[in-house]
Amino acid sequence: MKCRPNQPSDYALETRGLCKEFLGFRAICDVNLRIRRGDIHALIGPNGAGKTTMFNLLTKFVTRSSGDILLNGADITHTPPASIAERGMVRSFQISAIFPEMTALDNVKIALQKRHGLSRRLFGGAKATRHLDDEAMALLAEVGLAACKDLIAKDLPHGQRRSIEFAATLAMDPHVLLLDEPTQGMGIEDVDLIARLIKKISAKRTIVIVEHNLKVIANISDRVTVLARGAILAEGSYDEVSKNAAVTSAYIGAAHA
Template sequence: MSPEFVLETRGLTKEFRGFTAVDSVDLRVQKGHIHALIGPNGAGKTTVFNLLSKFLAPSSGEIIYQGKPITGLQPNQIARLGLVRSFQISAVFGHMSVLENVRVALQRKLGNSFHFWKSERSLEALNERALQMLDEVGLLEFADTLTIELPYGRKRALELATTLALDPAVLLLDEPTQGMGGEDVEMVIGLVRRAAVGRTVLMVEHNLSVVSQLCDRITVLARGAILAEGDYASVSANPLVREAYLGSEAAVLEEGHA
């Protein structure tokens, strides 16, 4: 593995009862890049993510992280190594405050996860860092708000803060803008840019306008295999990619390129 690649797959394959969902994928993610996985529905993007984050075991192939094989490791083991996934569905505690959610994540990083019985005083040492992280994602004013009361876009910002509390070297983002209106999408674009400083981001994203604004490199999947790779300009001009997307989505490719 080249030192410039922080995450790599070799011949990564996943079969489900004879159906090949991921077909010999050789993915290389360069250190410091924001890298997108895109493709039409059923292309295998989420399955690749599930394989990388170890929620599925590959049928064959290897996953290499920072030069070392991680194919046989468990999700908690790779998280401790710095490969952390933020889920498509917001995964925060609704009946805890925004500050408490980040504090729990910081406890996990320290190896003291979910010690809810600890005294408030013993947890206050984490407050300064938690508040700093909330400030970074624009949630400082919501620190004492119950999470369940946050608008959807703000919940996703909180989810990102709790993920960053684990101090990932590589951040896996699964559909960070799904279900959002235009204002929230722009907010998340800014958050991802800030989150990417000093780390690598690999994201699955359907919103091609977001991809065109954020990503250094794009891998296009179709029928479980890599169809094309490159920057947005080259990928969006590729006739095979346009054929795979067809109709309105192909038009979005052109619009994002313009």
């Protein structure tokens, strides 16, 4: 059983009164979000609810209009975007960001070079980065791809390419991992693979996930926040929010808008 927090500092990520306006339109409105350390916390809601804007605010891709953001109890509201990863929060994007012509191992070593502050130009020679092999292999093993280390990324199935991206993201040693639509465009088999992988890597990390596949959310999430029109509509376990009449109404209303 996961330990539950008793004090605010036990939350990995928080927002307090977070708001974002675009030319007078309030895309995010007074959102107070608390992400328990070690949880898989899902952000769901109909299209246009503000999920991606929330991710952009958390990682400073857009600037908040008002409110505060805290990471591990420390105020990061004014922390530059480049420093967010150094503080332990990393975002994985919807579109895979791997190098398709490179091997799985080399993709992860590229990420490790960045984390260790090494020039990518060193990658021209295998000897120059051989000291990263063991660390890269451990990351590939964590996502179940140790046997694929020498295979070219573009030749692998979609789910395994996404697994390489996970390994490269984990190379940044995140404490908080933001996953933006990790199963988008996948078939059932790949969806199941990624869902199991997310559950596995969550053992050492806090994960915040935006995901449209509600079956995935039901199976892996510890807590769910439902957004609608930029505000929190409901929070709780998946079972709790799925039975909430306001949540059902918001999804149905969006489908018929």
